Amino acid sequence: MSHEVPAVPVPRRPGLMSLEQALEQLLGAAQPLGGQQTVATLEADGRVLAQDIRSALDVPGFDNSSMDGYAVNRAELAAAVAAGQALAVSQRIPAGHFGPALQAGSVARIFTGAPLPAGADAVVMQEEVEASLDEQGQGLARFSSVPEPGAFIRRRGEDIRLGDTVLPAGTRLGPAELGLAASLGLAELPVRPRLRVALFSTGDELVMPGEVAPEQMAPGAIYNSNRYFLAVLLKRLGCEVSDLGIVPDRREATLEALRQAAESHDLIVTSGGVSVGEEDHVKPAVQQLGGLDLWQIAIKPGKPFAHGWIARAGQVGQATESAEAGKVGEAGNTAGRCHFVGLPGNPVSSFVTFLLLVRPLLQRLQGVSSGLGIVPVAADGLPPAIFLPAHFDWPRADRRREFLRARLNAAGGLDLFPNQSSGVLTSVAWCDGLVDLPAGRTIARGDSVPFIPMAALLG
Numbered sequence: 193m194s195h196e197v198p199a200v201p202v203p204r205r206p207g208l209m210s211l212e213q214a215l216e217q218l219l220g221a222a223q224p225l226g227g228q229q230t231v232a233t234l235e236a237d238g239r240v241l242a243q244d245i246r247s248a249l250d251v252p253g254f255d256n257s258s259m260d261g262y263a264v265n266r267a268e269l270a271a272a273v274a275a276g277q278a279l280a281v282s283q284r285i286p287a288g289h290f291g292p293a294l295q296a297g298s299v300a301r302i303f304t305g306a307p308l309p310a311g312a313d314a315v316v317m318q319e320e321v322e323a324s325l326d327e328q329g330q331g332l333a334r335f336s337s338v339p340e341p342g343a344f345i346r347r348r349g350e351d352i353r354l355g356d357t358v359l360p361a362g363t364r365l366g367p368a369e370l371g372l373a374a375s376l377g378l379a380e381l382p383v384r385p386r387l388r389v390a391l392f393s394t395g396d397e398l399v400m401p402g403e404v405a406p407e408q409m410a411p412g413a414i415y416n417s418n419r420y421f422l423a424v425l426l427k428r429l430g431c432e433v434s435d436l437g438i439v440p441d442r443r444e445a446t447l448e449a450l451r452q453a454a455e456s457h458d459l460i461v462t463s464g465g466v467s468v469g470e471e472d473h474v475k476p477a478v479q480q481l482g483g484l485d486l487w488q489i490a491i492k493p494g495k496p497f498a499h500g501w502i503a504r505a506g507q508v509g510q511a512t513e514s515a516e517a518g519k520v521g522e523a524g525n526t527a528g529r530c531h532f533v534g535l536p537g538n539p540v541s542s543f544v545t546f547l548l549l550v551r552p553l554l555q556r557l558q559g560v561s562s563g564l565g566i567v568p569v570a571a572d573g574l575p576p577a578i579f580l581p582a583h584f585d586w587p588r589a590d591r592r593r594e595f596l597r598a599r600l601n602a603a604g605g606l607d608l609f610p611n612q613s614s615g616v617l618t619s620v621a622w623c624d625g626l627v628d629l630p631a632g633r634t635i636a637r638g639d640s641v642p643f644i645p646m647a648a649l650l651g
Contacts, residue, residue, distance in 0.1 A: 207488055208488050208489065208490040208495075208591075208592070209487050209488065209489050209490060210489070210490055210593075211489060211490070211491055211548060211549075211573075211593060214487055214489050214497065214549060215549065215552055215573045217485075217499075218499055218549060218552070218553055219552060219553065219556050219573075221499070221501075221531075222531065222553055222556045222557050223556075223557075224384070224556065224557060224558065224559030225384065225385065225387065225458060225557055225558070225559070227384065227385045228242040228243070228382050228383070228384065228385075229242075229382070229383055229384070229385055230380050230381070230382055230383075231380065231381060231383055232379065232380055233370055233373050233374055233378055233379055233380060233381050234370070236365050236370060236373075236381045236383055237365060237366065237367070237370060238364065238365065238366070238428075238429075238430040239364075239365050239381070239383035239384070239386070239430060240362060240363070240364050240365070240383060240384045240430065240558045240559055240560055241359055241360070241361050241362060241363045241365065241381065241382065241383060241384075242361060242382045242383055242384045242559075243361050243382045244357045244359070244360050244361050245357070245358050245359040245360075245373060245376070245378070245381070246355055246356065246357050246358065247352045247353065247354055247355065247356045247358050247376050248354065248376065248377070249352075249354055249376065249377070250348050250349035250352065250353060250354050251349065251351045251352035251375055251376070252346055252347075252348055252349070252350070252351065253348060254307045254308075254348050255307065255308040255345055255346070255347055255348050256305055256306060256307050256308055256345070256346050257302045257303065257304060257305065257306050257308060257315045257344060257345065257346070258304065258315070258344045258345065258346050259304060259315055259317045259318075259344040260302075260303050260304050260317070260318050261302060261315045261316050261317040261318045261320075261321065261344065262281070262299045262300065262301060262302060262315065262316050262318065262321055262333055263285070263294065263299060263300040263302045263308055263309055263312035263314075263315050264279075264299045264312060264313075264314055264315070264316055264335075264339070265294060265299075265311055265312055265313060266313050266314050266338055266339065266341065268296070268297060269299070269314075269316075269335055269338055269339075270338045272335065273335055273336065273337065273338055277334075278322075278324070278332040278333060278334040279297060279298055279299045279332070279333055279334075279335070280295075280297065280298045280299070280330055280331065280332060280333075281298065281299055281300070281301050281323075281330070281331030281332065281333050282294070282295040282298035282299070282300060283295075283298075283300045283301070283309070284300070284301040284302075285300055285301065285302045285303065285306040285307065285309065286303050286306055287303055287304065287305035287306045288305075288306070289306065289307070290307045290309075291306075291307070291309045292309065292310075293309055293310035293311045294309045294310065294311035294312050299333050300312065301331070301333075302315060308345055313341060313342065313345075314339040314340070314341060314342060314343040314344070314345065315339070315343060315344035315345055316335060316339050316343070316344075317344060320335070320336065320337070321333050321334070321335060322334040322335075322336075352375075352376070358372060358373075358376065359372065359373065360561065361559070361561065362559050362560055362561025363560075363561070364430065364558075364560050365381070365383070384558060384559050386430060386431060386432040387430070387431045387432065387458050387459060387554060387557055387558050388431070388432050388434070388456065388457040388458045388459070389426050389431045389432065389433050389434070389457060389458065389459045389460070389461060390433075390434045390436055390453035390456075390457040390459070390460045390461070391419065391422055391423055391426065391433055391434065391435050391436060391460075391461050391462075392435075392436035392437060392438065392439050392449060392453075392460075392462055393416050393418060393419055393437070393438050393439070393462065393463055393464060394438070394439050394441060394446065394462060394464055394472070394473065394474055397412055397413055397414055398413075398414060398415075398416040398438050398464075399413050399414065399415055399416065400415070400416055400419075400437065400438065401415050401416070401420075416438060417539050417617060418463040418464070418535075418537070418539055418542050419435065419437070419438075419463075421539075421542075421543055421620075422461060422463060422535075422542065422546060423435055425543075425546055425547075425551075425650070426461070426554075428650060429551065429554050429555075429558075430558065431459075431554065434453070434456075434457065436449060436453065441473060442473065443473045443476070443477065445473075446473040446474055446477045447477045447480065447481065450474075450477050450478065450481055450502055450532075451481060451502070453502075453530070454481070454482075454502040454503070454504050454529075454530035455504055455505060455530075457530055458530060458531065458557060459530065459531040459532070459533065459553075459554075459557065460502065460530060460531070460532045460533070461533050461534075461535065461550065462474060462532075462533070462534050462535065463534075463535045463536070463537055463542045464535075464536070464537025464542075474534060475498070475534075478498075478500050478502060478532055478534075479500075481502045481503060482500055482501045482502040482503045482529065482530075482532070483500050483501055484498060484499075484500035484532070485498065485499050485500055486498050487499070489545075489549075490591070490592045490593055490631065491544075491545075491548065491592055491593050491594075491595065492590055492592040492593070492594045492595070492614075493536075493538065493540050493541040493544050493545075493595070493614035494536060494541050494544055494545040494548065494595075495536070495541070495592070496536050496541075497533075497534070497535070497536070497545060497549060498532070498533065498534030499531075499532065499533055499534075500531075500532045500534075501529045501530060501531055501532055502529065502530045502532055503528055503529060504528050504529065504530060531553070531557070533549075533550055533553065535550070536614075538614040538615050539614075539615065539617040539620075540597075540613070540614045540615065540616060540617060540619060540620055541614040543617070543620050544595050544620075544626070547649045547650075548573070548574070548595070549573075551573075551649065552573040574628070574644060574649075575644055575645075575648035575649060577628055577642035577643055577644050578642070578643055578644075578645070579640045579641065579642055579643070580600070580604070580605060580606050580640065580641065580643050581604070581605040581606065581638055581639070581640055581641075582605065582606050582608075582627070582635050582636075582637060582638065582639045582640075582641045583601060583603070583605035583606055583607055583637060584598075584606070584607060584608040584635070584637060585635060585636055585637050586608065586629070586634055586635035587634050587635075587636075588634065589631075589632050589633060589634050590629075590631065590632075591631055591632070592631055593628070593629065593630055593631050594627075594629040594631075595626040595627070595628060595629070596608060596609075596612055596626065596627040596629060597609045597612065597619040597620060597622065597623035597626065598623055598624075598625060598626070598627045598643065599622060599623050599624050599625070600624060600625070600643075606627065606641065606643060608627075609622050609623055623646065624645065624646050624647075625643050625644055625645040625646050625649075626643070626644045626646070626649070627641050627642065627643055628641075628642045628643075628644055629641070
């Protein structure tokens with residue numbers, strides 16, 4: 193039986209920031225990028241609308257049949273049914289053709305999508321009609337009942353009215369939205385420019401897959417898995433990604449990589465090497481070129497997160513003055529700045545932190561709004577959770593808010609991946625969602641727990 197377990201009083205460590213606080217600061221430092229492009233509707237999947245799309249016509253543009261059947265006048269049909277008489281089939285109306293007004297005492301054979309003839313006020317599906325021919329070969333139709341008014345008729349404008357805002361600015365376009373735009377006759381759409389993101393990793397221990405065979409890996413070396421899933425996540429969210437690979441673990445190389453990336457990108461994403469109190473080359477390089485905030489966030493996996501900005505050419509001196517004045521982030525997105533995000537190095541921490549923090553930041557920079565084409569979000573920036581029974585126990589309460597990798601099972605409950613370590617990327621590949629467990633809470637088998645499907649986080 194589902195039951196509510198009281199929170200265990202586990203105090204949060206001093207200095208830890210809640211997810212809500214982190215998002216408030218992160219999104220407060222970002223504004224949607226300007227500009228607009230016109231692209232072919234067929235090429236607009238994943239793009240974000242720059243303007244409202246209003247309809248220049250009614251959809252449908254005329255009353256039409258939603259079934260293959262017979263267009264009838266109900267009053268005449270009622271008299272024929274009462275007398276047990278068949279009605280003549282006076283015309284045949286296929287889709288794409290307008291027929292004349294319905295003749296008195298007759299019906300029209302009509303097909304799905306065909307315009308309704310004047311004088312008809314209902315359609316009877318063909319399965320309910322007995323069709324025959326008279327001695328002269330004239331079609332006849334015999335009915336057993338009278339339909340409701342307007343039966344199987346799609347009225348003009350019942351889907352979209354002339355002048356309606358069909359797709360608001362800020363909508364991320366997908367297959368359904370593109371089909372809707374095409375139904376309005378739009379071969380091109382106004383969209384925001386793609387967000388340009390530079391992605392690179394740091395660390396001498398990293399090796400690119402394909403460069404060294406597993407049996408030849410040096411002691412302490414690891415394959416750079418973060419690069420692959422981060423690049424795909426960014427592309428799925430509509431970004432134009434420049435993969436800069438692994439930057440050599442040297443101060444000047446790091447400075448040059450950041451400086452060049454800032455000139456032609458809107459956001460730089462790194463994984464690893466930027467943690468609170470950690471001596472590495474990325475942290476001082478970002479601080480030298482702009483400004484940097486190092487956060488410890490009360491989430492697990494995750495915690496270390498860095499956000500800042502890098503000044504573009506000609507802006508470094510101004511950036512330094514702003515940083516010294518305590519104004520880092522106040523200007524949000526400006527022409528002279530490139531946003532910077534540093535993710536944890538552990539792969540699960542990097543993956544989950546991207547979904548929780550970077551995804552909302554990308555949406556803000558892209559100008560995605562809460563209209564059509566975006567999954568609704570809660571106050572903490574997450575898609576709404578669904579509550580499902582836990583088919584596992586989690587007896588250890590943590591001082592941080594936990595995001596446990598879980599999967600829906602055939603019984604309608606949730607199974608938990610047995611190893612929730614932040615280095616076990618298998619858990620992310622196995623799961624199909626995250627259990628959002630508040631700080632200080634445990635889970636007993638049968639509890640109803642909030643579950644966020646991975647599909648909602650990746651959309």
